[in-house]
Amino acid sequence: DAKTTQPTSMDCAEGRAANLPCNHSTISGNEYVYWYRQIHSQGPQYIIHGLKNNETNEMASLIITEDRKSSTLILPHATLRDTAVYYCIVRVRDNYGQNFVFGPGTRLSVLP
Amino acid sequence: DAGITQSPRHKVTETGTPVTLRCHQTENHRYMYWYRQDPGHGLRLIHYSYGVKDTDKGEVSDGYSVSRSKTEDFLLTLESATSSQTSVYFCAISESILTSQPQHFGDGTRLSIL
Numbered sequence: 001d002a003k004t005t006q007p008t009s010m011d012c013a014e015g016r017a018a019n020l021p022c023n024h025s026t027i028s029g030n031e032y033v034y035w036y037r038q039i040h041s042q043g044p045q046y047i048i049h050g051l052k053n054n055e056t057n058e059m060a061s062l063i064i065t066e067d068r069k070s071s072t073l074i075l076p077h078a079t080l081r082d083t084a085v086y087y088c089i090v091r092v093r094d095n096y097g098q099n100f101v102f103g104p105g106t107r108l109s110v111l112p
Numbered sequence: 113d114a115g116i117t118q119s120p121r122h123k124v125t126e127t128g129t130p131v132t133l134r135c136h137q138t139e140n141h142r143y144m145y146w147y148r149q150d151p152g153h154g155l156r157l158i159h160y161s162y163g164v165k166d167t168d169k170g171e172v173s174d175g176y177s178v179s180r181s182k183t184e185d186f187l188l189t190l191e192s193a194t195s196s197q198t199s200v201y202f203c204a205i206s207e208s209i210l211t212s213q214p215q216h217f218g219d220g221t222r223l224s225i226l
Contacts, residue, residue, distance in 0.1 A: 032211050043116075043202050043217035044155070051212070091211045100215060102154035 004088045009107040012082075018075040020106050022088030025069040032091050033064060034100065035073045037084040044087065044102070047073065078110045115139050116218035118203050124224045131190040133221050135203030137183075144186040145204040145215065146170075146178060148197075155202065161186055162209065193225045 005023040012018040024033060034049040048055055048062045050071070055062045061074040075082055087105040115138030125131055135144060143162055147155040157170030159178040167178050175197060177189045190197055200222050204215040 030211070034214060036217075041220075043219045046214045046216055049212075049214060100155065102149075104154070 003101075004090055004103055006086075006088050006103065006106045008104070009109070011109050011111055012075075012078045014080060014110050014112050015077055018073075018078040018082065018108060018110070020073040020075075020086050020088075020108065021070065022072070023070045024088070024090050027068050027090050029068075033062070033068075033071050034089045034091055035060070035062065036087045036089065036100075036102070037082075038087070038105070039081075039084040047086075049091075078108075080110050080112065082108065083110045084108060116203060116205060116216060118201075118218040118221050120221060121219070122222045124226065125193055126226050127194055128192050131193050131223065131225075133188045133201055133203075133223070135186045135188070135218060137186075137203075137205050139205060139207075139216075140183060141205040141207050142183070143206045143209055143215075144180065145206075146176070146186065146188045147202045147204065147217075148172065148199040149202060149220075150199050158188065158201075195225050197223065198225045199223060 032049050032051050035047040036044040038044045048057055048060050050062045050064050064071045085105040085107050087102050089100050117136045119134045145160040146158040149155050156172045158172055158176050159170050161167045161180040164180055179187045200220045202220045203218040206213050206215045
């Protein structure tokens with residue numbers, strides 16, 4: 001199973017771009033990279049996902065390296081409400097179908 | 113945000129009592145899931161459903177049962193609650209089981225078994 005490695009914590013100044021890295025060096029060719037975040041006492045919130053190409057939506061951009069061994073989630077203009085734990089997940093096929101394995105994530109603190 | 117409502121949001125009960133948690137969705141998605149989240153373990157899959165009356169076990173299914181009599185409702189039951197089942201429980205839904213489709217999560221039920 002592909003596993004991910006993320007920094008434990010990061011700080012970002014309000015209004016600046018937040019760049020959250022993720023390593024997934026054992027990813028297989030057909031496995032998607034997903035990003036979720038979890039704000040305290042809420043459920044995980046879907047942000048974005050991608051396979052090979054870079055992706056952008058109203059929340060964020062996802063940059064995946066050409067070899068697919070790492071990716072970066074970019075929040076272009078971080079606000080205080082973006083303070084959360086961010087999870088980089090490689091969706092794997094397991095005995096229960098295809099499920100999400102949430103690791104410890106990166107705790108992002110957006111500072112005023 | 114996906115239309116997912118979990119109830120109750122908080123519950124405190126005693127060991128040995130039955131507990132039922134409800135997940136209600138308004139998205140008409142076929143797939144529904146129950147996870148539990150504990151410190152140091154991330155989210156772990158308890159049970160999932162791939163249609164009305166179609167359910168299957170997940171990674172940590174012991175002590176839990178589920179039922180899905182309607183597309184919109186997925187119930188999780190602890191027949192005889194134990195302290196080890198104290199946790200935050202999340203329901204999730206998805207349109208398909210394809211890896212290209214995300215799951216969307218509810219806001220959780222915080223359950224304490226005393």
